[in-house]
Amino acid sequence: MESFQEQRRKRFIMITAALPCAKPDNAGGRYVKWVSEAASKSDDVFIIAPDGPAAQRALKSGGVPRYQLLGRSAGRMASSWDRALTRLLSMVAPSLPPWRFVISLLRDRQVLEAIRHADVIDLQWEEYGALIPMLRRFNPEALVVCTFHDVLSQRYGRASQGATSHVARMRWAWAASTARRLERSIVRAADKVVLLSQKDADLLPAGTAEVRVVTPPLAAGMEHVDRSTPVLGEILFVGFLARWENEEGLLWFLADVWPRIKAAAPEARFRIAGLGVRSTTVEAARLSDVELLGFVDDLEPFYERASVVVVPVRLGAGVKFKVVDALMAGVPLVTTTVGAEGIGDPSWFTGMHDDAQAFADAVLHILQEQGKADHRSAEVREKALRVYGWEQFTDALCHVYGPLLLEGISKQKGSL
CATH class of the missing domain: 3.40.50.11010 (Rossmann fold)
Incomplete structure (x- = not known):
């Protein structure tokens, strides 16, 4: 032996x-x-x-x-x-x-x-x-x-x-x-x-x-995210954009969802964090007047500020770490059915929609009811911490x- x-x-x-x-x-x-x-x-x-x-x-x-x-x-x-x-x-x-x-x-x-x-x-x-x-x-x-x-x-x-x-x-x-x-x-x-x-x-x-x-x-490092003072109207996307399914989802959001949000909430601000940005995304971000952050070494301050995280991925497979990260941080989250699959149950998500208008409406509802959305996300966070x-x-x-x-x-x- x-x-x-x-x-x-x-x-x-x-x-x-x-x-x-x-x-x-x-x-x-x-x-x-x-x-x-x-x-x-x-x-x-x-x-x-x-x-x-x-x-x-x-x-x-x-x-x-x-x-x-x-x-x-x-x-x-x-x-x-x-x-x-x-x-x-x-x-x-x-x-x-x-x-x-x-x-x-x-x-x-x-x-x-x-x-x-x-x-x-x-x-x-x-x-x-x-x-x-x-x-x-x-x-x-x-x-x-x-x-x-x-x-x-x-x-x-x-x-x-x-x-x-x-x-x-x-x-x-x-x-x-x-x-x-x-x-x-x-x-x-x-x-x-x-x-x-x-x-x-x-x-x-x-x-x-x-x-x-x-x-x-994925709970590691998220235990101390302070959600006491989110910035009203700040929307965050996190993803490795060299993966084509992340890029495709972001481009769909910029073309079909973001204009609907901006029309109803002109003060809204959209920030994009992630490596691998190609020229197509750079141009789409410029035309949409949104902020490209590139690779972010520490996402905690961005999760603390965000009113809502969006994960508009429509293709691909596997567990989307960026979805779980947002849940771990206690940030209200809107994603698609593809983004949510394999993670918890539908009650964990503030919004889960594949239609552009429904997706935009879910984001706008969070911006209008920030306090309620944050309270609900804090409860979901406790459930997710036990799983991940x-x-x-x-x-x-x-x-x-x-x-x-x-x-x-x-x-x-x-x-x-």
């Missing part, structure tokens, strides 16, 4: 799209940070991730565990063959990890040696679950866990339904089909599969893998990775 010290030194390999770092700039980065910090207290953690702009931002943030970056894109210096292959693979195999990353992994002796001796191989994001058969050949004994940050078949299926052209609709339908095949493969090949809501767990086909739901500890707290998270991680991880959880303040 292994001694306690031997158990504490198990080799934990995390293969992830995002490097865990001190100040993640997106929701997935926050989750991998929590898991890697927990694991690092009891195991030797080694992170394997694709190189690129996101990885370089993480390195600048600091706090990255031992890591190896693989498969950096050639960028503008890439050959026409390289660019053509990348485009082709993105169309025919959209649910796979970057091809440069996979090739580099197979060529890197240090990485392969680490995989061969790993006790746990932790795959973050569904795309990286495609590597399981290959990883099994290198190490058939390791515990293999795959975490679905969202379910790609649902994400791509919704994109197909919302596409405005036949070509785009067919492309996304093909992507959804390939994702469903990948999901069937993962639930047969992995030892354990992790999802962030029961709604997502119910989307997966039956398989041999043990399925676990882990509620992220650290105790639930650590208990779930214990069942996924082992009881020693319980020692590794230390409370920390989350940011966007």
